[in-house]
Amino acid sequence: MGRLSACTPAPPILALLLALSLAEILGVAAQGSWELLLENAGIASMHTALTHYGNVVLLDRTDIGPSQINLTGGVCRDDPNDLTLKVDCTAHSVVFDPADNSVRTLFIQTDTWCSSGQFMADGTLVQTGGDFDGLSKVRTFSPCSSSGSCDWVESTSETLQDGRWYASNQLLPDGTQIVVGGRGVATYEFIPANGAAKVYLPFLSATNDAQTDNLYPFVHLLPDGNLYIFANRDSIVLNYKSNTVVKTFPTIPGEPRNYPSAGSSVMLPLTASDGYSKVEVLVCGGAQYGCFLNSSTFPTASETCGRIAVTDENPSWDMQTMPSPRAMGDMLLLPTGHVLIINGAENGCQGWNNQKNANLKPVIYSPAAATFATQSATTIARVYHSTAILLPDGRVLVAGSNPHQFYELTGEFPTELRIEAFSPDYLNTANDGVRPMIVDAPGEVGYNQSFTVTIAVTNKPSGEVMLAMLSSPFTTHSFSQGLRLVNVEVGMPTDAGNGEYTIVARSPPSSTLAPPSYYMLFAVNEGISGPAVWMKISY
Template sequence: MAAPHLLLLQWLSLFFNFIIFTNIFFFAAAQLPGTWELLLPNAGIASMHTAVTRFNTVVLLDRTNIGPSRKMLPKGHCRNDPNDEVLKRDCYAHSVVLDLQTNTVRPLMILTDTWCSSGQFLPDGTLLQTGGDLDGVKKIRKFTPCEANGRCDWEELTDVELVDGRWYSTNQILPDGSVITVGGRGANTVEYYPPRKNGAVLLQFLAEAEDNQMDNLYPYLHLLPDGNLFIFANNKAVLYDHQGNKVVREYPPLDGGPRNYPSAGSSAMLALQGDYSTAVIVVCGGAQYGAFIERSTDTPAHGSCGRIVATEPNPVWQMEDMPFGRIMGDMVMLPTGEVLIINGAQAGTQGFELASNPCLYPVLYRPDEPVGLRFMTLNPGTVPRLYHSTANLLPDGRILVAGSNPHYFYKFKAEYPTELRIEAFSPEYLSLDRANIRPVIEGIPETVRYGAVFEVVISVSLPVVGMVEVNLGSAPFSTHSFSQGQRLVKLAVTPTSPEESGRYKISCTAPPNGKVAPPGYYMAFAVNQGVPSVARWIYLVS
């Protein structure tokens, strides 16, 4: 046995090493890129579904049968539901709209259950919302946004409903402006809004991708620039011709196990650019298979990512690893073409109270870097964002982070309580030392037609060096670790032309058709040396 003084020296050595390590850790964390801010300490609801509107407001939506929220409906407005588990007469809001100028919320009235539903913006800027649970499983709803001081609210359609019940389905706007709804629990079909004559059409691929833990739910949908859909479910993907209702191609399986709900990975299509003939899909993270079945909260998540050029004749998945194993991470396309991976946990699976070890570190995925250098760890947050959390790009370049309710009802005394706070994460491109190269859009058309050449006028404090990009970002519907309809299109631009002191003119060419960019409202960003402007909304039409 070692002498007491040697034991003391060993203990002191360990102690001081711990102190040094801890100081290095916190110093390193403090120096990591990105900043956090609290936008709203209490939104009244935990947002399961989030979407940014063209009026620079944000729609936040939870399920209706959640019991009391922390936001009341206006006096005299209540929802009567004799089948509600908690409140037969419910006078609490389960949806709100956030004004980004004042960081205040206004309650909205939603009548039927939107639990694990889907959504997508229509070409006119209306948010289409489909399915849910119980009385909402076949419902179609619309929210037509308005100015922040307006009175717009949810409309439940009474003249049309879904053919099949849709719980855990995914929506995607198509080149003609219609919306396809794919899958859902017990629904291995697709259907459309406006409805088509053939109603719901069987997609056998979804049935084949289903397993004991239902890993075909919330399938990942990406509209490719050839007009077909890349559909990913479980660990498989197909190319789907939505016009002919047939699978035209099968992709090789992705290693690493299932990625969709409840295995809790995420996916994004990288920016479309050049001649728009190439589409690259990335799928990252996920739970170990069986964690959901076993109700395991501490099974480590994996951190593998697969990347595939979906438009190549014989594509293969290129594998790489994130800095952290992660489930329930949200992949957000930034105006620069990089991808932010944020939220989630490092162990467990999707489901109520089935995850642990929150992953507080956002990660930046830089697609143009070589394998091994693509991931950058960013400044960690302090608020765990687990099951039912969301992340959305804002027009000013920040990322709005909301939600997290890993409990069946609202529960505020728990290790990971129901989260009503709304935060914003600012990537490094918004740091003060880059303010002098941040462009300001001074002029841009409100409406742009496909293939049209148009001019954008910007101002910049320091002289422009190199090309200034003009990139169009969609406003997706964020839910369950996937942003439905997310898209970034880099426009063809001419070299920046000086106009006068600090002002420049950029000639741009709009996307050629709805396959590259479906019709609707987009956030138009000018990007100077990797720093985006505040976006201006433009309307892209045929």
């Protein structure tokens, strides 16, 4: 949030108060609200991703029998190796438009069950691995407007060097992706490979056990260009260029955190105010050790969050207790810098029918105050194979949930075809007077570049207006792959007349802070966010 011009530092207590919202200072628990967007999307979204056109790709597996929506134009998937339906005329992927809550079917050929993905620098969604005939596949989706006809393309020239089921992807500073791990796979590789061979990572073997609690490892790109990788209960910093572990961390107390134990993780916002020098990772939830092998007992899920300053010389885990136990929760960064923890169950772990007592109440964690605020409950259980993503208007889209091998539309946890949205309290109309609306911003910027943003706001800003760059991740199995928030350097708003104000900002200084891609640019005034505009950062 730092300023371009010099200013007199505020006294420490005043600086703290200025950094906190009124709700944080008073301990007020904002509630948020829910709305049903679509009664039947046709599929249960196991994987969800927001494109820079503002529409949302929903993706399920293929070897599951018929979905609840037909492919159009008489198209069918002819697959003699399909486990259930050799000729399938139903869709297993759709694109959802939040503008009118409509869906358009997409065609996916090979099985994307428990696969991984990430957006490339040009906004193309790359999707890797899966199961059965999809194990080594590389697929791409080049997004278009909702009136377009863009669709999935399965590569005929590139395949994964190792078949990857339950892997994690991360966009790198050079615009390539790293694909880490998978069931029975202790390697990483790159997309596109450009001649680079896969690399063995002993850490993935060391964190493996009878339950394989190191699947879907939490992977975060650090500002120094290295990777923070968390698996099971342990974590390292990896220099992937030299395959060197440059730092190891204490074991997190408590339960296993990765699949099938299903905790979640985010890297907390990176801020210009400290020169992007402090990096903290938050890991929340999980399941009792042994749950996957003894699932019929439905043990109580983890109640703890661990927070660690990765950049400290001698880091240690700061443990906190959540308001309720949670496994299979999704963690998202909100434009305000808070962390939303949503979805999941209070008992059990990942796997078919391995959960009880859906956790219907999201919580919002404030990194500044280190407090949790319980939110309004949904009426829809979102357990195994559920997803959540942030939309440009500030709402959180929630989709999926299917703890069954096939589609089962009745019972305690039916295959969930409904799409809903959670609106954090910053969207309350009572905040409209201070809500900043971006009326002008560049569509593309380079690194370490000065740029100007114009906002419209009813009440004159009383201080800095934060500009937050939020990536668009690939969300699956309780982890948003590639998620990051960068609060860029800003100057004080300048009155431009007619209720508009200009803000001179500076883009991130390097691609290790913000890999080249499309980002949602949010303006946040007095803790209240306005809707985002898309901004591409590139070399």
